[in-house]
Amino acid sequence: MSKARRVLVIDDEPDIRELLEITLGRMGLDTIAAGDCQSARKLLQEEEFDLCLTDLKLPDGDGIELVRAIQGLSYPLPVAVFTAHGNTDTAITAMKAGAYDFVSKPVNLEQLRSLVHSALEVKGKAAKSAKQKGPSFVGESEATKRLKKQIRKLAQSQAPIYISGESGSGKEVVARSIHYQGPRAEGPFIPVNCGAIPAELMESEFFGHKKGAFTGAHQDKIGLFQAADGGTLFLDEVADLPLDMQVKLLRAIQEKAIRPIGAQAEISINVRILSATHKDLQAEVASQRFRSDLFYRINVIEVSVPALRERKEDIAALCDYFLNRIANDIGLDPAALSEKAKQRLHHYHFPGNIRELENILERAFTLCEDDVINEADLFINETPPSTNQPSHQKHALDGRSLDEYLIEIEKEFLLSALEECRWNKTAAAESLGITFRSFRYRLKKLGLEDA
Numbered sequence: 001m002s003k004a005r006r007v008l009v010i011d012d013e014p015d016i017r018e019l020l021e022i023t024l025g026r027m028g029l030d031t032i033a034a035g036d037c038q039s040a041r042k043l044l045q046e047e048e049f050d051l052c053l054t055d056l057k058l059p060d061g062d063g064i065e066l067v068r069a070i071q072g073l074s075y076p077l078p079v080a081v082f083t084a085h086g087n088t089d090t091a092i093t094a095m096k097a098g099a100y101d102f103v104s105k106p107v108n109l110e111q112l113r114s115l116v117h118s119a120l121e122v123k124g125k126a127a128k129s130a131k132q133k134g135p136s137f138v139g140e141s142e143a144t145k146r147l148k149k150q151i152r153k154l155a156q157s158q159a160p161i162y163i164s165g166e167s168g169s170g171k172e173v174v175a176r177s178i179h180y181q182g183p184r185a186e187g188p189f190i191p192v193n194c195g196a197i198p199a200e201l202m203e204s205e206f207f208g209h210k211k212g213a214f215t216g217a218h219q220d221k222i223g224l225f226q227a228a229d230g231g232t233l234f235l236d237e238v239a240d241l242p243l244d245m246q247v248k249l250l251r252a253i254q255e256k257a258i259r260p261i262g263a264q265a266e267i268s269i270n271v272r273i274l275s276a277t278h279k280d281l282q283a284e285v286a287s288q289r290f291r292s293d294l295f296y297r298i299n300v301i302e303v304s305v306p307a308l309r310e311r312k313e314d315i316a317a318l319c320d321y322f323l324n325r326i327a328n329d330i331g332l333d334p335a336a337l338s339e340k341a342k343q344r345l346h347h348y349h350f351p352g353n354i355r356e357l358e359n360i361l362e363r364a365f366t367l368c369e370d371d372v373i374n375e376a377d378l379f380i381n382e383t384p385p386s387t388n389q390p391s392h393q394k395h396a397l398d399g400r401s402l403d404e405y406l407i408e409i410e411k412e413f414l415l416s417a418l419e420e421c422r423w424n425k426t427a428a429a430e431s432l433g434i435t436f437r438s439f440r441y442r443l444k445k446l447g448l449e450d451a
């Protein structure tokens with residue numbers, strides 16, 4: 001018979017300790033209880049546990065400190081915290097400190113059981129087979145290595161994560177990687193493009209409906225939250241959610257429960273929320289298009305995906321990967337890039353990021369002759385921003401002020417001129433048609449004097 005798994009419960013209220021002992025005992029788990037920080041620390045030093053549940057207010061200290069101490073143990077120990085009902089701030093602080101999840105007091109036993117099940121999987125499940133299901137994550141630049149490291153760490157927690165980054169930079173790839181490297185890998189990954197659902201269908205899409213709930217509801221329908229139960233719901237383009245839907249979503253996330261349209265009772269759901277948008281979500285909050293309470297709830301931890309132009313070292317590996325994949329898909333030999341084509345790609349700014357690179361290569365592959373892609377096959381018509389065509393018409397302000405936007409463009413021009421002139425400032429100034437003095441002044445103004 002396998003050994004029962006052990007849960008360390010830390011709470012100063014004897015009634016709660018007893019309730020948890022009974023509930024966890026019925027789940028076949030052993031409970032070891034502590035009433036304060038000091039005895040909890042002693043137990044953590046002396047014994048090994050599979051899960052820890054701790055209150056945040058303890059007579060001799062703060063539960064957050066225990067959460068931090070647990071991160072330093074020599075083995076991974078998922079820890080969930082109890083928070084007062086509706087106290088989102090402390091839940092967020094705890095998750096930032098490394099807590100796996102939180103449970104609101106008074107404790108809802110069904111929610112607690114589902115949390116315990118999924119937390120124990122963090123330790124139990126070998127992510128090996130799951131990892132193979134994850135997306136390919138190509139790139140070895142320092143920025144990509146940092147991103148991969150962050151993903152590995154975040155995959156083990158339950159904290160909602162907000163993924164920011166330009167369009168096509170790989171936000172969904174990051175979300176999938178977090179899902180498939182974590183304990184929910186065997187569960188569903190449900191991506192939803194919030195901007196693509198018509199407003200009138202939104203509630204039913206997210207929460208489902210019962211037969212007859214409204215005209216046209218011919219049968220029961222499961223919503224996206226239920227479809228993602230036990231897994232991850234990825235809210236792509238979350239900034240596009242209408243305000244009334246934002247309220248409903250916030251409630252579902254906070255209560256960990258939904259009610260399908262026309263249903264009598266709520267249904268508990270166990271879903272990890274990841275979200276993304278290419279817009280500046282903070283600016284959306286400032287202009288009251290996005291609710292600040294929902295913003296703080298989904299943005300517990302932010303992962304920022306760098307634009308492709310900020311990790312040019314990845315371009316070669318991505319080209320190999322895409323060219324092999326494209327050729328494989330149609331059963332042909334992969335094409336090679338000519339030196340000039342490589343150079344062109346290296347100097348291009350990729351406003352559409354990795355998706356644009358993929359499209360350029362796909363088109364070039366079908367156009368090239370003798371399996372060699374030449375510069376002309378790339379059809380990159382845009383003159384680089386360092387020469388003469390400003391790119392402002394192609395971009396929306398995306399919530400930025402005109403000044404912020406112009407500063408960004410100016411920076412882009414200066415940096416790409418420098419890059420093209422191999423960091424020779426005199427030549428870069430000349431290529432932009434300005435004096436060396438003016439060039440230096442602008443670099444300083446924009447904080448780029450070290451460039």
Ligand SMILES: Nc1ncnc2c1ncn2[C@@H]1O[C@H](COP(=O)(O)OP(=O)(O)OP(=O)(O)O)[C@@H](O)[C@H]1O
Nearest residue numbers: 136137138166167168169170171172173278354355
């Ligand atoms: N590191 C990577 N390795 C391999 N392929 C990648 C990588 N990053 C992105 N891709 C590919 O680039 C394309 C765009 O990526 P993805 O859809 O994740 O971007 P996004 O930021 O979510 O885009 P959008 O803002 O339009 O929603 C996809 O085909 C994806 O598979």
